[in-house]
């Protein structure tokens with residue numbers, strides 16, 4: 001079968017650089033897998049990532065082989081977590097690298113690059129530092145004009161023995177001095193000196209006699225010269241869920257700034273210690289299940305007993321989405337809560353945890369609409385349309401480094417229709433007082449947003465501490481811990497789901513789309529923060545949700561949160577002190 005035109009185009013560019021097709025092929029295959037077949041990432045900057053990956057892989061291979069040559073053929077063989085690659089950081093040439101597993105490695109360690117300073121005021125480019133002991137040729141992996149090169153000794157006496165090719169585009173001249181990472185390649189030959197790049201072009205022509213190909217090399221140079229970016233590291237993890245979910249959840253950092261998240265991925269919530277979650281068949285009465293159903297409850301003529309929570313109607317459609325009316329009602333209650341949607345407990349567990357002897361008055365809890373799914377005692381099967389959340393995630397998701405300074409975020413890799421279940425909020429099930437203790441001892445080390453399972457506290461009198469529960473995803477959690485906040489018009493909404501237990505001390509919190517979401521859109525939900533609540537123990541982050549309805553109107557703080565007089569960058573401290581409750585007042 002003839003290769004795809006995009007593959008042919010990629011080969012055309014790499015051939016022009018003298019890279020044989022059979023060597024670039026496995027690299028391309030690997031990147032396509034890592035980027036979920038999104039060619040934009042591969043094509044951008046004239047296939048920069050592809051070419052950089054190739055050269056860096058070659059260099060790594062040479063280093064591993066004691067400077068032996070590499071065919072490059074097998075380096076990306078098999079899946080991206082094959083035995084060859086697992087545990088390795090694969091640097092992507094000039095300024096990128098791929099981290100295929102979980103080790104937390106700083107970008108400095110990852111980059112076996114030479115750092116060059118470009119002095120843009122004059123025509124010369126001088127290398128001020130090169131990798132220790134590495135005297136490989138230095139070149140940008142793409143087509144560039146050679147402006148000038150100076151032989152130079154760096155700090156480590158790694159003097160430049162051969163060629164350096166540096167971009168001469170106007171963008172490279174911006175500012176007086178820009179630090180860049182220059183990739184290392186395996187070109188042989190003496191120092192290249194040229195004012196106009198003709199030497200490089202001549203060399204390319206010499207190494208590639210095919211007139212068609214040498215033309216494309218020149219075209220490439222003219223089309224899109226590389227821009228000198230700040231050093232950055234692209235890291236990816238193929239599946240942060242470690243195959244515990246129905247789908248793989250990749251992580252990618254194209255920005256190159258984020259510290260890799262440090263937590264244990266769990267696909268189901270788990271009791272930390274004191275939380276009382278009573279799951280037993282004996283507690284499910286005949287009225288709480290549909291014993292006589294079979295197959296798919298949604299197809300039966302009459303709604304079964306499991307619709308008791310949703311006024312005798314299933315919340316899901318036959319296609320597996322939330323019914324429009326139900327979803328809209330949930331959105332309305334969340335976005336425009338009325339006074340009657342709040343309940344106030346007499347002895348609020350949240351206030352009690354804060355001050356056992358003199359608790360303050362309850363601040364109120366928002367009543368929520370529940371969905372009850374069929375479960376073990378029900379006669380239907382696992383494919384029943386009323387078992388959506390318990391079947392688990394089906395959407396392809398990716399954790400990525402946001403560019404707006406929100407730290408990591410979550411995006412979808414596929415279009416998702418309105419009302420679709422995306423994921424659950426999973427974490428440790430802790431009691432309110434356990435959470436309070438954690439907050440007190442860990443304070444500023446918090447990195448996620450615990451949620452209080454208080455949707456039904458209004459119907460309880462004197463809630464015991466073991467029954468007043470929260471989910472904390474700080475140390476153990478799932479992909480939901482990466483979902484960032486968006487005020488009011490978020491594309492996800494959290495809905496309480498009752499599955500195993502008829503009481504509502506413990507329930508599942510599931511995220512559904514509030515509208516159709518396009519592939520590569522960031523997913524977000526409204527944490528319910530009151531940005532004007534100056535008394536709240538957590539002074540909220542400066543909101544960068546970008547919504548027209550953003551409630552953080554004043555935006556007083558410059559990209560940091562103040563926490564008890566300590567100023568900590570927002571990406572360092574996520575949520576610190578007691579739970580921000582879902583029902584927090586709206587301004």
Ligand SMILES: C[S@@+](CC[C@H](N)C(=O)[O-])C[C@H]1O[C@@H](n2cnc3c(N)ncnc32)[C@H](O)[C@@H]1O
Pocket residue numbers: 261405406407408409447448449481482483484485486541542543544545570571573574575
């Ligand atoms: C539950 S975590 C979300 C994942 C987080 N971004 C990360 O890197 O792990 C919540 C934290 O993300 C950041 N964040 C979330 N939404 C934000 C927003 N709209 N604007 C700015 N920062 C946000 C804040 O630092 C917040 O404390």
